[in-house]
Amino acid sequence: MTSPFCPEGDRGCLRLVLAVPFALLTVIAAFFCRAAVTTHPSGSWDRDAYTGIVLSCVLAIGAAGAAVLLWVLPSVRRVMPVWWVGPVLLIAIIAGARWVTST
Known part of the structure; x- marks a missing residue:
């Protein structure tokens, strides 16, 4: 059902405009998730690597959460x-699993 305020022809432009921040947040989350997955500590003493993994996981989950919150908005979901x-x-999920297995 199309409302009179959002003609069908405008949905393509609106989808493109809303897809830009969503795609940027997805790329940022993927970058930090990849950093978390590809970082390997040299041993149990390598606290800097463990800290980097946790930080990358937190940033990946944060960017993914921001993207999901953006999608939850009714105007975006439409x-x-x-x-x-x-x-x-x-x-x-991958970043969360890496975070759990890194500690």
Whole structure:
């Protein structure tokens, strides 16, 4: 159903405008998740590597959470289907799992 305030022709532009911050947050989350997954401590004494892993996980989960919060807004949900959230949630799950296994 199309409301009179959002003609069907405008949805393409609105989707593009809303996709930019969502995609940027997804890329940021993926970057930090990759950093967390590819960082390997040299031993149990390597506290700097463990700190870097935890920091990368926190930043990945934070960026993914911001993307999900952006998608939860009703105006965004109307033009962006639910599958947009899938990759971000997967990144957050991977970062959370890495965080748990790194300690």
